[in-house]
Amino acid sequence: MSNKRGGSALGPLIVLLLLGALGYAGYKTLNSPMFETDKPVIAMATERYWNSHHPFDVNISDDSGLKEVTAYLSNGKERVRIADVTFKKPPKSYTLKVKYPKIGFVNSSDNLLLTVIARDISKWHFFKGNSAVKRMRIRVDSQKPDLFSLITSYGITRGGSAIAIFKATDKNLKELYIETNFGKRFEPTPFYKEGYYIVLLAWPIDQKRFSAKVVAVDAAGNKSRARLSFFLKARSYRTSYLQAKDRFINGKIADLAEDEPEKTRDLSPTEKLKFINETYRTENDALIQKVTARVDHNRVDSFNMHPFYPLKNGKVVGSFGDHRYYWYKEKENVISESYHLGIDLASIRQDNIYASNPGVVVFADYNGIYGNNLIIYHGLGLYTVYGHCSTLLKKRGDLVRAGEVVAKTGATGLALGDHLHFSTMVHGIFVRPAEWMDSRWIKANITDVIENAKKMIDK
Ligand SMILES: [Zn+2]
Numbered sequence: 001m002s003n004k005r006g007g008s009a010l011g012p013l014i015v016l017l018l019l020g021a022l023g024y025a026g027y028k029t030l031n032s033p034m035f036e037t038d039k040p041v042i043a044m045a046t047e048r049y050w051n052s053h054h055p056f057d058v059n060i061s062d063d064s065g066l067k068e069v070t071a072y073l074s075n076g077k078e079r080v081r082i083a084d085v086t087f088k089k090p091p092k093s094y095t096l097k098v099k100y101p102k103i104g105f106v107n108s109s110d111n112l113l114l115t116v117i118a119r120d121i122s123k124w125h126f127f128k129g130n131s132a133v134k135r136m137r138i139r140v141d142s143q144k145p146d147l148f149s150l151i152t153s154y155g156i157t158r159g160g161s162a163i164a165i166f167k168a169t170d171k172n173l174k175e176l177y178i179e180t181n182f183g184k185r186f187e188p189t190p191f192y193k194e195g196y197y198i199v200l201l202a203w204p205i206d207q208k209r210f211s212a213k214v215v216a217v218d219a220a221g222n223k224s225r226a227r228l229s230f231f232l233k234a235r236s237y238r239t240s241y242l243q244a245k246d247r248f249i250n251g252k253i254a255d256l257a258e259d260e261p262e263k264t265r266d267l268s269p270t271e272k273l274k275f276i277n278e279t280y281r282t283e284n285d286a287l288i289q290k291v292t293a294r295v296d297h298n299r300v301d302s303f304n305m306h307p308f309y310p311l312k313n314g315k316v317v318g319s320f321g322d323h324r325y326y327w328y329k330e331k332e333n334v335i336s337e338s339y340h341l342g343i344d345l346a347s348i349r350q351d352n353i354y355a356s357n358p359g360v361v362v363f364a365d366y367n368g369i370y371g372n373n374l375i376i377y378h379g380l381g382l383y384t385v386y387g388h389c390s391t392l393l394k395k396r397g398d399l400v401r402a403g404e405v406v407a408k409t410g411a412t413g414l415a416l417g418d419h420l421h422f423s424t425m426v427h428g429i430f431v432r433p434a435e436w437m438d439s440r441w442i443k444a445n446i447t448d449v450i451e452n453a454k455k456m457i458d459k
Helices: 012-031 246-257 269-291 439-458
Strands: 041-043 047-050 056-061 066-074 079-086 093-098 111-120 131-140 146-152 155-157 161-169 173-180 196-202 212-218 223-228 231-233 239-243 315-318 322-327 334-340 343-346 352-355 359-366 372-379 382-389 404-408 420-426 429-431
Touching: 041 131, 056 066, 056 111, 066 093, 079 093, 093 111, 146 212, 146 223, 146 439, 155 161, 161 173, 161 212, 161 223, 161 439, 173 196, 196 420, 196 439, 246 269, 269 334, 269 359, 269 372, 269 420, 269 429, 352 382, 372 404, 382 404
Parallel strands: 047 131, 155 231, 239 322
Antiparallel strands: 041 056, 056 093, 066 079, 066 111, 111 131, 146 161, 161 196, 173 212, 212 223, 315 343, 322 334, 343 420, 352 404, 359 372, 372 382, 382 420, 420 429
């Protein structure tokens, strides 16, 4: 702010005083908010995809207040002004809605350039204010993804599994998933040839209805849906009433309550049973569901599962989906209930447990009511779960060959006698093991569907 051009006929002292006063005033003025030098902030990326149907927002802000906002869209040949706003009351922020111009463009182009200019109310730059300019390259894509359901398993049973193979294509495919009526999203896996996908589905036992749609979304926000049709087979599951004997409550239940001393210390023996059978079971199930929810995305060409038969001479002693009520002393006195989400197989003590199909061990540890628990991943989101083991012969990360002994049966966790609790999981959902233990079911619902899909694709 030095000023050497202030010399005049006035005395040197007056000149100095005057200069000092002017300089101070100027300094004060330039440091006031009226002369702030911060540019408005235009919050937008340098490029994006746009379907051109839905307007998108650009937020513009300035601490001192906005004076005007102008915006242009250019297609390389023509330029159209899409916004020209002068504010009477300067706002600190403004949302610009970018719409495709109804009139203006004669030539169409997939490439647009958006220019946004904003000016604030500062008196800086000879009262013009600070201005900011920002540009964004826009790739226009109004084409919805192409979806086509190729083939599905003929039906799906409540509590059971099914498969679907479909085609999804788009220049800029961003999201692809299967949406269901019960809120679960299934992730598909690339299948056989470019553009094809396969997905294993499950109808959770606690859902009365089942419906599934493929959803594809591209980078510009264009969305397509395609229904996957199945013949729906209702199925009811058994209900059992089991007596909770003192031997059980004071034995297994009391032992398991020691796993959670803080939560069970003040509970009565029957309350402990309810805690272990319900709260603790839910935690143990949640761990299994979490571990088995992951799906790999490597392309698959086939999925040839042998029927699972984990025990050589196992007798089924407990069924999947059984709604079990526990009563104490009198049948009317029900103290707890739960669903049995696997089957129980029994043979001799510490019998060999075989892996019927190859896979990778994803869990090998103690897991509450399931005791020593082994979980194997077989691909496509299919997992098998082995509970109550006396010994685990594999550890997490181990590869398993078909026919290998992976553990020994036992009575760890909530088990009275030596047996195997066997569960099958699809994308984190407990499904009927009976299907995956049945070679005819596997052939009709999985293997043949995949082979037919390949023939259709190759045709
Ligand atoms: Zn069981």
